[in-house]
Amino acid sequence: MQRDPLPSNAALMARRHAAVPRGVGQAHPIFIAHGRNAEFWDVEGRRYVDFAGGIAVLNTGHCHPEVIAAVKAQLERYTHTCFQVVAYEPYVELAERLNALAPGAVLKKTLLLSTGAEAVENAVKIARAHTGRPGIIAFTGGYHGRTVMTLGLTGKIAPYKTGFGPFPGEVFHARFPNALHGVSVADALQSVESILKNDIEAERVAAFIVEPVQGEGGFYVAPHEFVEGLKKIADRHGILLIADEVQTGAGRTGTWFACEQWPVAPDLITTAKSLAGGFPISAVVGRADVMDAPAPGGLGGTYAGSPVGCAAALAVLRVFEDEQLLERSRVVGARLTDALHRLARDHKTIGDVRGLGAMVAIELFEDGTHTPDAELTRRIVAEAAKRGLILLSCGTHGNVIRILVPLTASDALLDEGLSILAASFTAVH
Ligand SMILES: Cc1ncc(COP(=O)(O)O)c(C=O)c1O
Numbered sequence: 001m002q003r004d005p006l007p008s009n010a011a012l013m014a015r016r017h018a019a020v021p022r023g024v025g026q027a028h029p030i031f032i033a034h035g036r037n038a039e040f041w042d043v044e045g046r047r048y049v050d051f052a053g054g055i056a057v058l059n060t061g062h063c064h065p066e067v068i069a070a071v072k073a074q075l076e077r078y079t080h081t082c083f084q085v086v087a088y089e090p091y092v093e094l095a096e097r098l099n100a101l102a103p104g105a106v107l108k109k110t111l112l113l114s115t116g117a118e119a120v121e122n123a124v125k126i127a128r129a130h131t132g133r134p135g136i137i138a139f140t141g142g143y144h145g146r147t148v149m150t151l152g153l154t155g156k157i158a159p160y161k162t163g164f165g166p167f168p169g170e171v172f173h174a175r176f177p178n179a180l181h182g183v184s185v186a187d188a189l190q191s192v193e194s195i196l197k198n199d200i201e202a203e204r205v206a207a208f209i210v211e212p213v214q215g216e217g218g219f220y221v222a223p224h225e226f227v228e229g230l231k232k233i234a235d236r237h238g239i240l241l242i243a244d245e246v247q248t249g250a251g252r253t254g255t256w257f258a259c260e261q262w263p264v265a266p267d268l269i270t271t272a273k274s275l276a277g278g279f280p281i282s283a284v285v286g287r288a289d290v291m292d293a294p295a296p297g298g299l300g301g302t303y304a305g306s307p308v309g310c311a312a313a314l315a316v317l318r319v320f321e322d323e324q325l326l327e328r329s330r331v332v333g334a335r336l337t338d339a340l341h342r343l344a345r346d347h348k349t350i351g352d353v354r355g356l357g358a359m360v361a362i363e364l365f366e367d368g369t370h371t372p373d374a375e376l377t378r379r380i381v382a383e384a385a386k387r388g389l390i391l392l393s394c395g396t397h398g399n400v401i402r403i404l405v406p407l408t409a410s411d412a413l414l415d416e417g418l419s420i421l422a423a424s425f426t427a428v429h
Pocket residue numbers: 055115116117118120143144145146211215216244245246247248272273
């Protein structure tokens with residue numbers, strides 16, 4: 001039997017504009033038909049190399065066969081009970097696995113949820129319950145989600161926060177260290193001290209929340225001296241340290257959690273995105289004594305830690321072992337970084353190449369200056385898409401191109417994507 005042809009991207013875009021609010025952004029006017037590993041095909045049959053991975057969700061690629069098999073098997077058994085009503089082993093097993101992976105020589109416990117923002121919300125609840133304090137200090141340029149509390153923590157207004165306030169009180173923003181833009185580690189730590197002096201007394205602060213590498217903010221890596229300094233301030237005042245690893249976690253940076261590379265261990269870690277290879281699940285992993293602070297019934301959610309998400313996440317962990325993806329993450333990172341440095345030699349608009357493991361970005365400036373070039377960034381991303389490469393921009397000034405390609409991508413596919421990127425630079429300049 002002949003199948004009806006799929007509608008065109010343009011026809012679907014028209015229906016989308018009529019049916020979906022404009023507030024939901026869309027980086028590319030493309031509708032997927034099917035995807036495999038680091039490639040996908042749109043409804044018109046065009047092939048794309050995927051360097052975006054659904055914003056850091058596809059470290060194991062589109063539809064990894066092991067993940068799909070585990071999900072199918074789970075679907076045949078049961079799909080939902082609500083863990084708070086009738087429990088299931090995959091939740092407990094995933095918690096055990098994440099507890100073992102989190103750094104720090106103390107007992108850990110794990111709470112499972114559905115989205116990154118929900119994990120951050122719950123980390124704040126747990127930190128407050130443990131310390132009995134209300135205050136949270138986040139960082140400029142940080143991104144923590146789209147719920148009202150996580151928007152409050154997010155350190156960039158447009159487009160995330162515009163028109164959505166008021167946000168919860170007792171949230172303050174210190175400066176994130178950013179040598180490229182003139183914020184030293186000393187400046188950043190000083191700004192934390194100044195909040196504790198001018199805005200909220202240390203005895204009322206529950207936690208600092210920081211991304212090991214700012215994701216939406218522009219792929220700026222938190223220097224080790226900064227993390228060490230922050231932990232010293234935290235320890236001095238009984239403040240907890242939360243590592244928001246929603247974007248950095250699940251092997252992206254060369255270790256399962258980026259904070260494994262820190263000189264100090266955080267008290268709580270939030271993780272989501274690539275954890276379940278394309279299925280919604282998130283977690284708060286942390287010190288058992290802290291995690292046990294909320295009273296029974298204080299944590300949970302109808303779909304929190306869904307059996308399907310747990311099965312997918314356990315499969316992702318197996319794939320990481322079988323395919324040695326942590327090692328691969330470091331190799332992919334080095335291959336991307338080398339190629340981007342070569343590209344930067346030919347194009348002076350590339351002012352910086354940076355990253356951690358396979359979380360890699362370039363920052364674009366107007367030729368020969370230090371003025372962020374968001375327009376050039378937008379044009380390169382659009383040109384690359386026309387040529388079959390899906391990229392994402394990010395950064396406070398919208399002038400950063402980030403790469404979040406699946407770690408399962410072959411060297412040949414990485415090189416194909418990189419050569420499309422180079423051709424896009426040549427075409428646009
Ligand atoms: C560091 C960080 N925290 C939290 C979130 C929110 O995650 P979600 O979109 O799954 O709610 C994100 C999403 O990009 C993120 O990068």
